[in-house]
Amino acid sequence: MKARLRQLFRAVPDTWKTSATIRRLLFIVLGLLIYLPIMSDVLPKTFDLNVNMVSSVTLTAPVTVEDGEATEQARMKAVREVQPVYARNDEITGHQLKLVSFVFKKVAELQGQTDTTPEAKLKDLKESSPFALPGDAMSVLLAMSAPSLNAAAQETAKVVTAVMQKGIDSNxxxxxxxxxxxxQLVLADLDSRTRKVVREVTIASVAPNVMIDEDATNTLKETVRRSVKPTMIYKGEVLVEKGQYISEQVYHKLNAAGLLEKNASKLPFLGLALCTGFFVVFLEFYLSQAHREIYRDNTKILLLGSIIFLTIMVMKMTSLGKGIDFFLPGYCVPVALGSMLIAILLDTQLAVVCSVLFAFVSGIVFNYESLLPIDFRYVLYGFSSGVAGAYSLGKATKRTRILQAGSLVAVVNVLAIVALYLLLSSSAGWRDLLMQSVFGIVSGMLAAVLTIGFLPFFEGIFGILSPMRLIELSNPNQPLMRRLLMETPGTYHHSMMVANLSEAACEAVGADGLLARVGAYYHDVGKMKRPHFFVENQMNRENPHDTLAPGLSKRIILAHVEDGVKMLGEHNIPKQIVDFAQQHHGTTLLKFFYHKVSKLSETPVPEAEYRYPGPKAQTRETAIVGICDSAEAAVRSLANPTPERIEQLVRRIISDRLEDGQFNECDLTMQELETVTKSICETLQGFFHNRIEYPDDKQVAVKQA
Incomplete structure (x- = not known):
C-alpha cells in the first residue's frame, strides 16, 4: 500500500512542487484542515425545540452564558422593591411662614379699623385667611393687644419653623x-389665651414639606438595577431531561445557551476562522523568512499540513473519552506527537512554532470546565509538552532516541500538571493529582510510540529522509550495500573513503553531513553491473579498456550512472539518495577516452558525446560528493601522495569543475569551496600519511649481533 502511494505520488509532474499557486492552495487547505475538525467545539449542536414539546434528548449547557431574560426579571423585581427617596422642601416652609405673617398683619390691620363692627372684622378675617382657623381663635386674635399680638406672631413663626424643619410627610x-x-410651646412665655391661639394658628399653618425626590429615586433604582448580578447558566448544567416537558422558562434557558436551531449564534465560527487565518498567514510568513527551503517545496508544505491534521484528529479521537469518569483526555492526549514528527522530518524550530497551534487547539477541544471558549490549563500543558517533544529529540539517529524523548516529555508533562495544580490552588486532593500525573506520563509515552509508528509512513509517502532513515540506509546489511561489498569490493572501499571525505567537508560548511555520507555509499552502485570495467575492482587484472574502442569504453563508463539510478529505484531508495548517483559526475567530460578518441579520429569529435548525462549538482551535498569522488580516485593513483601534491591535485579538480560550470546550479559559494578544499586535504592527508618502515626480523638479528 505504501509503495503504491509513493509511486502515485512520484507520478505527479514535479512542476507542482514549486508552483506558487499550488502553494497558496495548500495553505488554504491547511486552514480548512485546522478549522473544520474543531469548529464543533466552539459552537454547540442546536436542536429544533419549542414550548409545550417533550424533549427527546437530555441537554446540558455547553458553555457558561447569561440568562438575559431571567436577569432582566430579577432586575425589574429589585427596582419595584426600591422605596421612594424623600427630600424636605424648605421653600414650602418659607411660604407657610409668609402666610402666618400675612394673618397677623391682617389682624393688626383689622384692629386699626375703628369704624368697623367686630362681626364685620371677624367675617373679613375668615374670608382673607389662607387657612382655616376656629372662630374662637379668630375672635381672640382680634381682641388681643398689640404687644400680645406681636408676641404671638413671633412665637407662631418660631414654632412653625421648628416643626417644619423636622419634615412633615404628607402621610x-x-x-x-x-x-x-x-x-415646642411647652417653654413658650405666653398666657393661656395667647398660647391657645398660637397653637391653633401653628397647627393650621403647618403643611407637608417632605416630597418624593424623583431624580434621587431614579438614581437609586438604577444603582439597584446594576447591583443585581446576572443570572448565569453554567456549563454542564442540565437544562432539560429526556422526556421532560419544555416550559417557557426551560425554553428561554435553551435559547440563552444557544441550543435552539432558530437563532444559534454564528459569532464563535467567525472568531475561530479569524484565529485560524491568523495562524496560517503567520506560518506562511515564517516559512518564507526563516525556512525558505521548506517554503519553496510544496511537498514539505503538504507534509507539514498532513502532520498538523493528524495531530488534531488524534486530539479529537482522544476527546471522545470525556464521558468516562476516571479518564482525563486533556492530560492523556499525545500533544507532542505533531511536534516530534515535525522536528524529525522538517525542522525543530518549526516544530516549536506549531506547538503553539497544537496548544491552542488542545485548549478548545478539551474545554470542559472553563467559563471561556479556551481552557488555558490545557493550552499551557499542550505547549510545554510540544516544546519538550521538539527539543528533546536533538539529532535523533535511532528509534530508541524517540522513546527517550517520550520519557522526557512525560517528565515535563508531570511538572506542568503539578505547576497548574499549585498555581490554581485546586481543591482536588493528592489522589487526583496522582491520577493526572499518570495520564501525563501516558501522554508522553503514547506520543513516542505513535511517532515511531507514523514516521515510516511519512518517510515513505513523501520521500523524506530523516536521520534515522539515513542510519538505516547506511547499515551494511542493506541489500545493495551487501551486494556492493561482495561483488565490487574495490568500489565499496572507494565509496567508504568518499563518504568520510564528504561528511567532513559538508559539516565544515554547514551542510548535511549524514546525508552526504549515505549518498556517497550509494553513488557508484551502478558499477555492480560491469564491475571489472572499473579500475578499483580489477585487482591486478588486465584493464579491458586497453583492448576496447574508446566509444565502447565511453558507453560502459557513462552507463554506470543510469544503471545506478535504475538499481536504486528498483530497491525503493529515496530520491535524495538517487540524486547522488545521478548528479555526482554532473556533465563533466570523460577526458581520458575523449583524448584517446580524438587522437584516433581524423575528424573533430564533439565533447558532448563524451560528457556524463547529468544533471549538474543541484545541492551542496551532491556537489561535494562529486568533488570527493574525483579527489579520492585521483589521490589514490599518486605514487607519492605528499601533502603538497594532494592539495595541488584537489585544487585542480575543484578549479576544473568550477571553470566547467558544474557548480552553476547549486548554492556553493567560493568561500565554501575553499573550506571544502581544506577539509578534503586534511582528511586525505590522514588517509595517506607516511608510515614508519619497521625492520624485518632478519635485520633486527643482524643489528643485535
Missing amino acids: IAREEVQQRVNQ
Missing part, C-alpha cells in the same frame, strides 16, 4: 403634628 397624622406643636 403624617394630625395628632402627630399637634404633639410636635405642643412640645
